[in-house]
Amino acid sequence: MSAALSSDTPSAALLLEQARALPQKRVQSMEVAGRRYWIKRPEKLGLRLRVQKGDSARAFRAEIAQIRRFAALGAPVPRILAESPGLVVLEDVGLPLSFFLARRPEAERRPALMHGAKALAGLHAKGLVHGRPRLRDICWDGARISFVDLEAGAGVNAPRWRRARDLLIFLHSLHQSGQDVSQDFDAVIRSYAQADTAGILPLAKRLTRRARPLRVLLAPLVWRDRRRLKHHSEFTAFAALLDALG
DSSP states (O other): OOOOOOTTSOOHHHHHHHHHTSOOOSEEEEEETTEEEEEEOOOOOOHHHHHHHOOHHHHHHHHHHHHHHHHHTTOOOOOEEEEETTEEEEEOOOEEHHHHHHHSOHHHHHHHHHHHHHHHHHHHHTTOBOSOOOGGGEEEOSSOEEEOOOOTTOBSSOOHHHHHHHHHHHHHHHHTTSSOOHHHHHHHHHHHHHTOTTOHHHHHHHHHHHTTTHHHHHHHHHHHHHHTTOTTSHHHHHHHHHHHHO
C-alpha cells in the first residue's frame, strides 16, 4: 500500500501549476523542489488510431480509476498527487526492471527482478491482474516495487487463468529483453513461487505444457529471426519460454 505523503511533498495546486507550464506530452517528468514527478495526459490520436483504439480520453479516465481501485486494495501502484481534467501527476517510483536488466550489475539486477516477481505474485494473490506486466511496466526504487501503466487488461477479481496469463506475459518479457536471463529466470521463478499463495505458477506451467506443440510451428519463425540477428524477437522469446517452463 502506498506510504503516506511526506511533509515536503508540494501541494496539488503547485504540482498542477508546474505541469501546465510544460509542453503538452502524453508522458513526461518534471522536477519540483529537487524531486521528480511524472505527468500523464490522454494519448493524442489521429483518425485511424482513434478508430482502432477508441476514445483516448475515456481510456485515460479508466486508467486513473484503475489506479485508485488497485491502491484501495493495497496494490503497489504510484500515488496520484494531483489531478485535473486530462492531466494527472504521479509520484516517481524508481526505474523500470528493463533498465536494471540492461544496465545494472547482477548484484542490483537480480534482486530487482526477484522483488518484481514477488510483488506480481502478491498482486495475483489479491485477485488482481496488470494485464501487460512487461519489465518496463514494473518499477523498483530500491525499496519498493510499483506497477505502472494500468491500461487495457488490468482488472480485479480476475479468474485464475487470467492471472496465469499475466505471469506468462511477465516471463515472456524477461526472455525478450535481449539479455542472457538463464540464471535470472530461475531466481525469478523461485521468488514468485515463494509468494504464490493462489497457486498460479502450477497453472501457468500446465498452460505452457499444453502449448508445447506450438514449438514445432515456431521453429521456422525462430530460424528466420535468428538469421536476421533478431535473437530476442517475440517468437524466439516465446520458444525460450516454452523450453524453460514447459
